[in-house]
Amino acid sequence: MASLLDRRALPLLFLLVACAVATDVHYCKKGADYPVKVSGVDMSPNPIARGKPATFNISATTGDQISKGKLVIDVNYFFFHVHHDVYDLCEETSCPVYVGDFVLSHQQTLPSYTPPGSYTLTMRMTGEDGQQLTCITFGFSIGFVPVADN
Numbered sequence: 001m002a003s004l005l006d007r008r009a010l011p012l013l014f015l016l017v018a019c020a021v022a023t024d025v026h027y028c029k030k031g032a033d034y035p036v037k038v039s040g041v042d043m044s045p046n047p048i049a050r051g052k053p054a055t056f057n058i059s060a061t062t063g064d065q066i067s068k069g070k071l072v073i074d075v076n077y078f079f080f081h082v083h084h085d086v087y088d089l090c091e092e093t094s095c096p097v098y099v100g101d102f103v104l105s106h107q108q109t110l111p112s113y114t115p116p117g118s119y120t121l122t123m124r125m126t127g128e129d130g131q132q133l134t135c136i137t138f139g140f141s142i143g144f145v146p147v148a149d150n
Contacts (some may be wrong), residue, residue, distance in 0.1 A: 028135035036134035051112035
C-alpha cells in the first residue's frame with residue numbers, strides 16, 4: 001500500500017519542484033556591465049494561460065536614480081518574431097526609481113488563439129537619454145489547454 005501512495009505522490013512532487021524552479025534569465029550581451037542588474041523573473045501563472053492575464057515581475061537593482069525611461073519588449077515564437085511593444089518605464093514601476101532594489105511589473109493578456117509552446121522574451125530598458133540600462137532574455141511557455149471563460 002505504501003508503494004502505491006508513493007507512486008501517486010511522485011507526479012505531485014514533480015509538479016511542485018517544477019513550479020519552484022526559477023526562470024532562467026540571461027543578459028543579451030554576455031559579459032556586459034549594465035547599470036541595471038536583473039536578479040530574477042517571476043511569472044504568474046507559469047505556464048502562461050491563453051486568454052487570461054499573465055504577470056511578469058522582474059527584480060532588479062540600480063546604482064543610479066532613474067527618473068524616466070522606456071521598456072522595449074520583443075517576443076519570438078521559436079525563430080519567428082511575433083510581438084513588439086514599447087512601454088513607459090514609469091507605468092511598469094514607480095518613478096523615480098531610487099538607488100537599490102526595485103521591481104518592474106508587467107501584465108499582459110494573450111489572445112485565446114495564441115499558439116501553445118515555447119517563447120523567448122527580450123526586454124531592453126533605456127534611460128532618459130536613450131542609454132541602454134539593461135537587456136535581458138528569458139524563455140516562457142504558453143499552456144496547451146486554453147482556459148475557458150466563466
